[in-house]
Amino acid sequence: MRRLVLVGLTALPIGGATLAQGLDANALPAPQGPVVLAVQGAISRFNAEGAALFDMEMLKALPPARLDTTTAVTDGLRRFDGFLMRDLLELVGAQGDTLTAGALNDYAIDIRIEEFNRFDVLVAYAMDGTALHPSDKGPLWIVYPRDQHAALQDIRYDYRWVWQLRWLDIR
Structure with a gap:
């Protein structure tokens, strides 16, 4: 299983998950603050290669x-x-x-x-x-x-x- 390892409140790429370039219209916005949650696997919306990374403000917008x-x-x-x-x-x-x-x-x-x-x-x-x-x-x-x-x-x-x-x- 590939997962993002979070150190402190910063996401470090593991197994090739890095911030994606040229995301499509279905992409999530990139986090502006420290990443507090990473979601990966069988998902269809991303803001990083193979993952959706969230800062607290993004989560509070739900x-x-x-x-x-x-x-x-x-x-x-x-x-x-x-x-x-x-x-x-x-x-x-x-x-x-x-x-x-x-x-x-x-x-x-x-x-x-x-x-x-x-x-x-x-x-x-x-x-x-x-x-x-x-x-x-x-x-x-x-x-x-x-x-x-x-x-x-x-x-x-x-x-x-x-x-x-x-x-x-x-x-």
């Missing part, structure tokens, strides 16, 4: 979503602000059945894309009105609406709450 839920790793009800994963997948033209979500600490897990259509899964960039930082599960955290669906309170879903999210590989 339709905003809010979720109030408890988590397995925090106390009490928390409010998360971000965007729906399915909106991001639609933006990049995801064409696969599964994605691998990878974190800053090299944690990675496979998730069926169908889950993002079935549930309003958020990619959060703020909790309780405060921006998420790498020292506190940020800058991005996959958050499931666990309080709204009893099935999501199963521990198998807790493993899918990827904090410090850095990359997605669609297949």
Whole structure:
């Protein structure tokens, strides 16, 4: 699997993924700030060779979503602000059945894309009105609406709450 390795908040090309030249009309705009998320694999919209790279402002331009839920790793009800994963997948033209979500600490897990259509899964960039930082599960955290669906309170879903999210590989 070819993936972009992100060091700090800068994308370094690995396996031939470099900023593309002469992108077509279906291309995404290039990030203007530090890259916080790389999406690759079975996608149809790019702004780099074989990848879609996003800075925080690009992600905040997606339709905003809010979720109030408890988590397995925090106390009490928390409010998360971000965007729906399915909106991001639609933006990049995801064409696969599964994605691998990878974190800053090299944690990675496979998730069926169908889950993002079935549930309003958020990619959060703020909790309780405060921006998420790498020292506190940020800058991005996959958050499931666990309080709204009893099935999501199963521990198998807790493993899918990827904090410090850095990359997605669609297949």
